Amino acid sequence: MATTGINVSQEQVEANKCKENIPEPCIVVIFGASGDLTKRKLLPALYHLEQSNLLPTDFAVVGVARRDLSATFAHDMHDGILAGGGVDKDEAKLDKFMERVQYFATEFDNDEGFEKLKAFLADLDKKFGTKGNRLFYLAVAPEFFADITQRLGKHGMTGEEGGGWVRVIIEKPFGTDLESAKKLNSEVNSVLHEDQIFRIDHYLGKETVQNILVFRFGNGIFEPIWNRNYIDSVQITAAESIGIEGRGPFYEAAGALRDVLQNHVMEVLSFVAMEPPDSFEADAVRFEKLKVWKAIEPIRVEDTARGQYGPGRVGDRPVVGYREEERVSKESQTETYAAMKLEIENWRWAGVPFYIRAAKRLEKRVTEVVITFRQPPLHLFKGSSNKGMESNVLTLRIQPDDGISLKFGAKLPGPTTNVAQVEMNFSYADAFGKSSANGYERLLLDAMLGDGTLFAEREGVETTWALMTPILEAWKAQKVDFPNYEAGSWGPKEADELLARDGRAWKV
């Protein structure tokens, strides 16, 4: 069935990208400025905000890292922004933006460096009119999160001393299990108030993830049926076709559960399952998310499956197995595929299984939520071909082909009551044009505005870790015969069996 066109002009779409408020003057200070995240995501996102006129006029960016890159940093970032695509290649505007991008070299454990950084920022306040307001972004390995935060405290850079607001964005992973997450929370909370801490999960910056709430609560035909009376099961898949992209040491310690399932997938799940919040204010949304996670029954290890990819082909390209990737152990027990069944024991969801999975090197990149509805009585169709009599399936496609589709049965033309499955499809690109937003734009903007709605908070992070930690421990205690799936396939047979036991199958 054809995509439904909606009469929205490109001008309306563009006009909607303006926020009511432009942030106050400020400096965005990025620790880890020479890293991959800064170059590929953060600087392009900031520049895109500039292009959309969403940054304050009095504004600067300071990159901080260990090596002295003062001479080349702006040039490298300029090229990175151009190479990244998705931004209007307006060289003059970009040059002007880059004039406000500065670099400062220090080791993260160097007190003298922090003292100098403080003075450097104060000088920039005078030059750019940024009024002492700071958004620190910790785009660094997790072992530095607490250290950097505490050094900011030690050197009087957390806003306690007055002079402007201070906020700190902390990258993921926020901890590696419950204990480490609690420790990290105590460490950062010892120098920062909770409303200064912005724990980022870039999935919450994705339009299609935010749209889950609009779709559920803003549509009279879907809102009433979003519960156990109508829904049979829910699947959330975050599949990637890429491997670990040179991040061997990081991934060896992380694995698919820590890297994606505990954070991105659990955030998406909370949007799918939460009760309507009182408003879209941070406290109201976070409260409802927390209630969902708290209602999840302890996960049984029998309700999980894990895998690791061996050599295979992705598309028409041969690829190596995980154990042959650079800086990965030949006996690695790290999972590159994690799946589990969750049960949310509350009034809305009792009895509805949620199957979730995240993995690398699958056949294709696809992140989506699949809602399967209960079937009506089918006795009327006894004499008909049953092929089309499948459950209605609603798919919320988060990426790459953002949109929503609904499968239902329709009468096959002819003198029978035979039924065929058809699909109605809404595509973001068709309705609104292609978006270049990568999630980080919205989140950087919100942090500058002090809006924490789309960020994780302390108790939420600890609650998801509390659910996942027993599984990590059980997995660690039991060795597996890896690899158990071929790169470019749809994962290990154990994950298929997890659903087959319940008479179901993965729908992607």
Ligand SMILES: NC(=O)C1=CN([C@@H]2O[C@H](COP(=O)(O)OP(=O)(O)OC[C@H]3O[C@@H](n4cnc5c(N)ncnc54)[C@H](OP(=O)(O)O)[C@@H]3O)[C@@H](O)[C@H]2O)C=CC1
């Ligand atoms: N890359 C990505 O796509 C994503 C990354 N993240 C998270 O973002 C964070 C950063 O990731 P990524 O950019 O990939 O990391 P990189 O390893 O690419 O960059 C690390 C940065 O930290 C700096 N650094 C390391 N040690 C020190 C030190 N002792 N003193 C001063 N600077 C130091 C490095 O500086 P130098 O070059 O001078 O050594 C570099 O700028 C991580 O927490 C990661 O989990 C989250 C989602 C996606």
Ligand SMILES: O=C1O[C@H](COP(=O)(O)O)[C@@H](O)[C@H](O)[C@H]1O
């Ligand atoms: O946080 C992470 O996310 C990416 C996937 O992000 P996406 O926006 O491309 O879906 C993942 O590749 C990476 O391993 C993980 O650290």
